[in-house]
Amino acid sequence: MTSRLSRPICQSILLMMLTPIVISAAEPSSRVLTGHDHWVLTVAISPDGNWLLSGGDDQTLRRWNLDTGKGRILRRCGSAVTAVAYKPHGNRIAVGTWNGELEICDVRTGKSLKRFAGPSI
Numbered sequence: 001m002t003s004r005l006s007r008p009i010c011q012s013i014l015l016m017m018l019t020p021i022v023i024s025a026a027e028p029s030s031r032v033l034t035g036h037d038h039w040v041l042t043v044a045i046s047p048d049g050n051w052l053l054s055g056g057d058d059q060t061l062r063r064w065n066l067d068t069g070k071g072r073i074l075r076r077c078g079s080a081v082t083a084v085a086y087k088p089h090g091n092r093i094a095v096g097t098w099n100g101e102l103e104i105c106d107v108r109t110g111k112s113l114k115r116f117a118g119p120s121i
Contacts, residue, residue, distance in 0.1 A: 031069045035062055041082050046107075047090040055081025061095055061110065075110035077101075 038057035045052050045066075052064040054071075057080045064071035075095065083096030092113070095103045100118020105111060 033064050033069060033071060035071050035073075036060065041080060042084050044084045044086055044093070046086050047088060051107075053084045053086070053093060055084050055095065059097075063107070063110075074107075075105065 033052070033054070036054065036056040036058050037060075040054050040056045042055045043052060050066055052066055053061060053074070054064065055061045055077075059077050059080055060073050061075040061077065061081050061084065062071045063074040077095070077097050078099065078101070080098040081095060082098050083094070085094045086107070087093065091107050093105050093107050095105055097118075102116040102118075103112045104114040106113060
């Protein structure tokens with residue numbers, strides 16, 4: 001069964017992608033994380049709540065320290081990063097790209113540990 005997103009949902013998703021990443025803590029403060037050159041397409045917060053991963057249309061995966069707001073490029077990919085997720089223990093991540101590839105990577109180094117190729121057309 002194929003499902004289609006309604007126009008309001010699509011517009012909401014588009015607005016989320018155009019919005020900078022803003023982190024709000026319990027205190028009345030917030031931080032804007034800047035670094036991506038294009039839209040941010042996906043984010044994930046580490047199980048311990050100290051780190052944020054962001055992937056974007058600029059083909060980069062970035063890792064951010066939520067205490068300091070500092071981030072760095074963890075990995076450059078061959079196409080837009082469309083999905084990121086932490087494994088429950090937090091030391092491995094899954095990274096999905098627009099071209100359908102999926103990689104399991106070390107969260108500190110970004111080194112690929114296992115790669116699953118996307119579909120061939």
